[in-house]
Amino acid sequence: MQSASSIEEINAKIKAESAFVEKLRQEISKVVIGQEYVINRLLIGLLTNGHVLLEGVPGLAKTLTVSTLAKAINLKFQRMQFTPDLLPADLIGTLIYNQKDMKFYTKKGPIFANIILADEINRSPAKVQSALLEGMQERQVTIGEETFKLDDPFLVLATQNPVEQEGTYPLPEAQVDRFMMKLMVDYPTREEELEIMRRMARTEKKESVSACITREEILRARAVLNDVYMDEKVEKYIVDIVFATREPEKYGLNGLKTLIAYGASPRATIYLNLAAKAHAFLNHRGYSTPEDVKTIAYDVLRHRIIPTYEAEAQDVKTEDLVRQILNSVNVP
Structure with a gap:
């Protein structure tokens, strides 16, 4: 702290x-x-x-x-x-x-x-x-x-x-x-x-x-980006979002288990952290918030979640999957 x-x-x-x-x-x-x-x-x-x-x-x-x-x-x-x-x-x-x-x-x-x-x-x-x-x-x-x-x-x-x-x-x-x-x-x-x-x-x-x-x-500016403060609660929030793409049932998202073939890779965790800090930097802030994470989450996750054939048959887009995850994971 x-x-x-x-x-x-x-x-x-x-x-x-x-x-x-x-x-x-x-x-x-x-x-x-x-x-x-x-x-x-x-x-x-x-x-x-x-x-x-x-x-x-x-x-x-x-x-x-x-x-x-x-x-x-x-x-x-x-x-x-x-x-x-x-x-x-x-x-x-x-x-x-x-x-x-x-x-x-x-x-x-x-x-x-x-x-x-x-x-x-x-x-x-x-x-x-x-x-x-x-x-x-x-x-x-x-x-x-x-x-x-x-x-x-x-x-x-x-x-x-x-x-x-x-x-x-x-x-x-x-x-x-x-x-x-x-x-x-x-x-x-x-x-x-x-x-x-x-x-x-x-x-x-x-x-x-x-x-x-x-x-x-x-x-x-890249060097200074490392100084942007991220609270441990925000870091855990990022990990929860990524894990919800892999183990949705643990986050009360039982309906997503048959819709996600593969969840996001560890690169998603790294990039969510970096992009949230950069978003704070662009807004002239020295600290990142859960709102920074939510703002860039769609862009970092939409190509990393692989939907199942069942999801495609139901016309469920990765955007919809990310939206459900962000609405279900507890925000610190």
């Missing part, structure tokens, strides 16, 4: 270090209209070094939001369009033989950047999707016999179309679990749509984003 004075000190420190957040949001809003939920979650991913998967129908500014965020921060950005004929070497690089001196040379691929936009990631076959795995988990890439460390920060922000759409391949569970959050991008409101039309229905675009945040500021 931390003293009131030490929490006040942490609060003051977090307020000072999180001052850049409003400046960053303001810069992004020059180009992106609305999408506050998506922008907040992308910032959480950036602060916690967690990869983010965005799902939504085409035309909802998923690509625009990610590229605008990268431009607003002075980081190296690469956009990769995933297609059915893409090869792993197109992503990570390959060895090229030079006949003149009879040696192999490494040609690095686009993965060697700070922010990777993997656009329509589920339009490529599994071998290409799995090529991302080493980079996402180990922050390194192996080409031939050599292993190369990736730059810090390194963040994969992937967009995908709904699986029901034609020409899509479902992502392997092992890869999906590497994404800290899965975001469901929805249509804009009437007011936002009106503003989008007024601003974008032009033959030339005037709005542009300039880099207002440095790499050093992001790395410093």
Whole structure:
């Protein structure tokens, strides 16, 4: 248990270090209209070094939001369009033989950047999707016999179309679990749509984003994130939520036992903790609350709970399962 004075000190420190957040949001809003939920979650991913998967129908500014965020921060950005004929070497690089001196040379691929936009990631076959795995988990890439460390920060922000759409391949569970959050991008409101039309229905675009945040500021914010205070009761609340996905009957959720094939992995516990702290940081607070956990729980859990065939037959979505769990687990 931390003293009131030490929490006040942490609060003051977090307020000072999180001052850049409003400046960053303001810069992004020059180009992106609305999408506050998506922008907040992308910032959480950036602060916690967690990869983010965005799902939504085409035309909802998923690509625009990610590229605008990268431009607003002075980081190296690469956009990769995933297609059915893409090869792993197109992503990570390959060895090229030079006949003149009879040696192999490494040609690095686009993965060697700070922010990777993997656009329509589920339009490529599994071998290409799995090529991302080493980079996402180990922050390194192996080409031939050599292993190369990736730059810090390194963040994969992937967009995908709904699986029901034609020409899509479902992502392997092992890869999906590497994404800290899965975001469901929805249509804009009437007011936002009106503003989008007024601003974008032009033959030339005037709005542009300039880099207002440095790499050093992001790395410093990441270091400060570790100081955000989380009470033991909130930590136990996180563990209870994750265990309720695995053993629902112990939390009075007997009806979910036949609907959940596999519960969330320990990565969910780690990411719920980190994302709750980052959510507090974005709100200029030096302590995290159960409300922070509940706010980001859907994004961290929706791709980690595997429903049974029975759940699919009853048209029960993972969103519904998470909602029932959050409503049943006691809040401290």
